[in-house]
Amino acid sequence: MSHPDEGTWNALLDGEIPSGELAPITAHLATCAACRARLEEARALMGEADQLVSALGDPAMPPPAAIVPPTTTRIGVYRQLAWAASVVLAATLGYSVRQPGQPAGAMADSSSPRLQESPESPPSQAGASPDSTARLPIGVLGNRPPPATAPASPPLSAAAEPGAMVRHQAPPAHLAESPVTVTPPAAQVLGSAQRLNDSRARGLAQDSRTLGAAAPSLPLAERADAIVESFRPIEFSSAVTLLGGGLRLVDGLVPDRLEASGSTVRVIYPLLAGELVLEQRRVGDSIRVSLRGPVSADSLAVLLGRVR
Amino acid sequence: MTEFLAGLFTQYHASLVRMLFRRTGDRDRAEDLAQEVFARAAAAPPRNPRPWLFAVALNLVREDGRKAVRQGRRLELYRAEEQRHAEPPDREFDRGDNVARVRRALDTLAERDREALLLKAEGFNYDEIAATLGLAKGAIGTTLSRARRRLVEAYREEEGRSHVAS
Numbered sequence: 001m002s003h004p005d006e007g008t009w010n011a012l013l014d015g016e017i018p019s020g021e022l023a024p025i026t027a028h029l030a031t032c033a034a035c036r037a038r039l040e041e042a043r044a045l046m047g048e049a050d051q052l053v054s055a056l057g058d059p060a061m062p063p064p065a066a067i068v069p070p071t072t073t074r075i076g077v078y079r080q081l082a083w084a085a086s087v088v089l090a091a092t093l094g095y096s097v098r099q100p101g102q103p104a105g106a107m108a109d110s111s112s113p114r115l116q117e118s119p120e121s122p123p124s125q126a127g128a129s130p131d132s133t134a135r136l137p138i139g140v141l142g143n144r145p146p147p148a149t150a151p152a153s154p155p156l157s158a159a160a161e162p163g164a165m166v167r168h169q170a171p172p173a174h175l176a177e178s179p180v181t182v183t184p185p186a187a188q189v190l191g192s193a194q195r196l197n198d199s200r201a202r203g204l205a206q207d208s209r210t211l212g213a214a215a216p217s218l219p220l221a222e223r224a225d226a227i228v229e230s231f232r233p234i235e236f237s238s239a240v241t242l243l244g245g246g247l248r249l250v251d252g253l254v255p256d257r258l259e260a261s262g263s264t265v266r267v268i269y270p271l272l273a274g275e276l277v278l279e280q281r282r283v284g285d286s287i288r289v290s291l292r293g294p295v296s297a298d299s300l301a302v303l304l305g306r307v308r
Numbered sequence: 309m310t311e312f313l314a315g316l317f318t319q320y321h322a323s324l325v326r327m328l329f330r331r332t333g334d335r336d337r338a339e340d341l342a343q344e345v346f347a348r349a350a351a352a353p354p355r356n357p358r359p360w361l362f363a364v365a366l367n368l369v370r371e372d373g374r375k376a377v378r379q380g381r382r383l384e385l386y387r388a389e390e391q392r393h394a395e396p397p398d399r400e401f402d403r404g405d406n407v408a409r410v411r412r413a414l415d416t417l418a419e420r421d422r423e424a425l426l427l428k429a430e431g432f433n434y435d436e437i438a439a440t441l442g443l444a445k446g447a448i449g450t451t452l453s454r455a456r457r458r459l460v461e462a463y464r465e466e467e468g469r470s471h472v473a474s
Binding site for chain 2 (some may be wrong): 009
């Protein structure tokens with residue numbers, strides 16, 4: 001395969017390369033250092049451009065405390081843009097939470113991918129302490145979700161029994177053929193999770209009671225340590241290759257770092273209150289994602305809708 | 309307002325206003341243009357609302373710009389935003405100054421490139437951007453690549469000029 005052009009790199013980063021066309025690109029990336037460098041450059045430009053456009057503001061939002069202009073130092077760019085992104089995100093999420101009854105604010109066109117019942121339960125998935133971390137149900141993104149009306153909050157059923165399934169709403173056609181797994185609504189998860197003492201592991205809080213998975217043998221803190229230790233930092237191009245292309249990112253945010261363990265990739269975004277973690281792995285033709293962070297379930301739902 | 313139109317409004321109004329605000333730098337003008345767009349949607353409900361609404365909005369911006377040039381009127385491209393929170397005077401100045409730099413950088417882009425970038429910021433995918441702007445989907449990656457690179461380069465030039473001037 002000849003070297004892809006800049007338009008292809010941007011399409012790859014935007015998640016717009018059809019799954020059938022990913023293999024030759026990722027294969028080329030694995031063997032071409034120059035193209036990996038071009039991909040990294042394209043990603044940096046994309047991040048900077050996103051921050052600059054965000055800096056133009058939103059008439060519905062209060063202004064951020066400060067706008068940190070990008071610098072020309074690459075490492076400095078990521079750090080400063082990540083900080084600026086966290087400020088913008090904090091303001092955005094604050095607005096979304098404060099005024100739920102009004103037309104959606106900064107996330108107006110974001111909507112959660114619609115989830116369908118599946119007989120398959122995911123492996124240990126999120127819980128969250130009521131006042132710290134929430135995790136959203138897992139969705140599988142085969143392609144970019146189409147714009148949709150902001151979903152109404154599903155009425156909370158009784159506390160989910162282990163293995164209980166919840167149907168939210170009918171999936172759009174492009175997701176129907178992809179295997180989708182649902183966990184109990186995040187709001188229920190929020191009420192039943194346990195808080196961990198370890199501050200790093202807090203973001204990884206899991207509640208096997210809510211999720212119905214078999215109770216792990218280790219105490220939560222030790223499980224979290226084990227989970228934390230198994231992830232290692234990786235380069236962006238390696239993440240793309242690991243996932244067979246189609247690395248999912250939260251539109252509008254600049255990641256702080258990427259980590260991987262086995263076939264699972266984590267994209268970590270810095271927030272003022274902690275870290276937002278987008279975890280993903282390839283399942284057949286699709287990428288299975290989950291999202292967790294120190295924000296409300298509503299905000300996570302909005303963010304999940306911005307995963308591209 | 310019909311249920312359909314109310315649904316369009318709920319779903320797209322804020323995003324439309326934000327895109328228009330970023331495009332024009334004028335909140336009132338953005339609101340006025342958005343109102344005009346929805347008024348036209350009420351008269352002729354679109355089948356594919358999102359690309360249609362934003363395409364009409366961008367057309368109105370272009371028409372408005374051409375009209376202003378013909379009339380010899382100088383457009384106000386940037387107006388200071390209302391401050392909801394008290395900020396130290398130097399920080400407020402820095403923020404407004406930086407926004408102006410970003411806007412000047414954005415104005416250096418070709419019209420289509422600028423519009424593609426703003427639509428992408430509103431969560432449009434390539435199909436939607438292509439439908440809104442009347443471009444081929446295969447050209448969107450290149451368009452965005454060019455737009456992003458040009459915006460960042462132009463911003464860095466603006467930054468360099470401000471450092472020299474200060």
